[in-house]
Amino acid sequence: MRTFLTLYKRELATLFFTPVGYIIMCVFLGVLGWVFWLLVQVLNLPASYRFNEDVFSILFGGTFFYWIVLAAVASALTMRLFAEERRSGTIEVLMTAPVSDLAVVLSKYCAALSFLLLMWAPTAVFVIVLSRFATVDYGVVLSGYVGTVLLCAMLTAVGLLVSSFTRSQIVSFIISFVVILMLFSLSFMQTVVSPFWRALYSYTSILEQFKDFPKGVVDSRPVVYFISVTLFLLFCTVHSLESRKWR
């Protein structure tokens, strides 16, 4: 536990001490702020009144910006975690210290996830601002955040696993970005495959699993889905790190 905390602090410090973390955060908050403003504008148009939609149910997963930005941000935050250690050779120093592979994987994962969730914290301003001018359905806001946390947890695990395969940050970024987009697109593909596969695609589709959260519904099934996929990906990352032993 002590080694985990030591490792975790260093990983988190690196995210804060390098400009990359701040650039990612700025882009992320810029896009989300812009989308929020746009939604408020559009929903205020007289033509939108009949939809009776909540801003937050659209903000969480209702626009493609949400998905693209999350895919990009998760890939960018995780790209250097293992790739940079491999490239610079510090992995050798790291793995010859008395630390377990699991502690290394978990510390990197938790640091990236903490940073990613921290980036969401300023979006609470949206809720505060809106609550002064309109009634906010806090249930929708809360379940939207719960879904987002679960989704972030899973995407961070995808990025971390990909980063453990390569020594190039750019390669890691591109591959995890594409993989995440493909995971998203599984739900579109269910319309083009045979009925047997359709069920499988539907069960494994992130979009399908996510769709209840912005409606204010926290079902145990998607929660189990996101957590179990995350744990599986972390398990794979530990073994990917161990693979240096049998290569």
Next chain:
Amino acid sequence: MVEVSNLVKTYGDLVAVDHISFSVARGEIVGLLGPNGAGKSTTMKIITCFMPATAGAVTVAGLDVFTRSIDVRRHVGYMPENVPLYPEMRVSEYLRYRGRLKGLGGANLRNRIDAVVDACQIDDVYTRIIEQLSKGYRQRVGLAEAMIADPDLLILDEPTIGLDPNQVRQVRDLIKAIGKDRTVILSTHILPEVEMVCERVLIMHQGRLAFQDTMANLRSGAEKSFICEVKAEAEAVADAFKKIPGVRQVDVEAVDGWMRAAVKARHNDDDLREALFAAVKAHNWPLRDLHATAPTLEDVFVNVTTR
């Protein structure tokens, strides 16, 4: 301290380390030599638990590196080739982080940091960011890091590369000082360094252990020869020197107008210089050089690795 027996490491079809066995006693400073690609770094990576062997066994302080990996790592300080460090950290942060990772804390950690900063002479860059440091300083920060937890076994992969001559001397003295009560295995291409620092050498070639001996044996067992340069006919020189009692072999060659005779004694302990000078004086030959030579580690190295 370290026992390596029948160690084999293959990367696919490539055999990097091929059945090597050696042991290193506590308190010994051992130089691991060999041409590039001989398997030195691979051997070091296996001893430090970075990767496991394909076959064979390695124990450090009686612990198997594969089954007791974490325990072994507590005994080992390792400085890999090219000294990888985190460029965005300050020296102080890095040493504190690595110390904590190796289980130090509180006053103990502060004392150890003070000790290694002092020993490696990095106090004037202590608060600087590692990225801005010169190669020499990085090398010493890496060395300080390897020593931070006061390990029983220090494994250094090319510790003096990139240092200026003064720094090389400092690091060498430092290694010697550490070697008084710790075990050190170091790899290098700089052979005089090994002659100065190490008590024993291992030479690897194409994955095999081609040579191992103590420096003392190497020095005393080596066949000396006496070089004498005079101005005279080659045959006359050879005849005159062969008549000296105790001479076994004389080789003469012309070197820019002078005759260079390499004379070998029958008994290795004999010093022939006085007799050689007497012979030269008797013939009244002009003399420009007379000295004794022993084969250096370099000669041994070249001999072993070009077979």
